[in-house]
Amino acid sequence: MTDLPARSRGVIALLEENCTVCMLCARECPDWCIYIDSHKEDVIVPGASRPRQRNVLDRFAIDYSLCMYCGICVEVCPFDALFWSPEFEYAEQDIRDLVHEKDALRGWMPSVPPPPAHDPLGEPAKEETSAARKAARGAPTTPAR
């Protein structure tokens, strides 16, 4: 079999750790095929007066019987939690099995190819330009949090 192009749209993989449950993908999806459930959880930060709240993902499912592979969810995700994987062999006997829950979506992660190398003729990455600007100003860079 010939190799698939690097940017093949086979299936969408979910890196759950990066998901902040911002709901952007579910809201942008033109097919309404992304289902997200979540709850809020208190996080007690030592030294803080009040506990902080954070969103915890309970369910993330993509219905591949509806998905039209537009990739808007992958584009819109601000935290790189969704990726294209070139895997395409996931036909099912029952249409209901085409709803991939978060475990199934996580299972596609190992097949996600590394991102393509930066185009040498393209604009430099935002991180590079801002770091260079800071260095040129002589200002101390923001300490890592």
Place this chain on the structure above:
Amino acid sequence: MTPEEVGARLVAVLGGAAEAEVSGGGRWARAVVDVSTDQWPAALRAARDDPELGCDFFDWLSAVDELPGGFAVVAHLWSTRYRHGVLLRTRTGREAPAVPSAVGVFPGAAWSERETHEMFGIDFPGHPDLAPLLLPPGFEGRPLRKEFVLASRVAKPWPGAKEPGESEPGTGRRAVRPPGVPAPGEWGASGDRAGRAG
């Protein structure tokens, strides 16, 4: 011929009773010639029979719902000899839309007109049989009109209605609407159309 020349030539052949412009599309731009509804078959015939235009291949015919502006019926013709195309366009009103049939000029337009009839409800006087082509028997409504409500957008709750950190929609301070789907009261010419079609 460039799209500008194609448009100017067709306007000249029609005796100036038409307006030409050029579509977008860069290398694939087309002359767009607007004609009146009465002139429609004559304009198609002129584009086909004029020796300089020679648009002998009927590519497609369809319509655009322009809301208060009625419907634009568009046909694409192509010259197999000179390898240039032209888009012909005519405008018909929203009430009882009708455009004379092009079947007498291009018999192959029959299926395109049947499809445009069932999808937009545009009548094509002179067409032998405007039977539905794609829709199942008994289907109600004109699916490509903008007032047509998609059944799936009525029957199914929007997954994006939930706020981050909740599993049931509706506790947010302001209700978020799905993009591109108007509020139920705004759908169609009257609200009672919602849920009927489909």
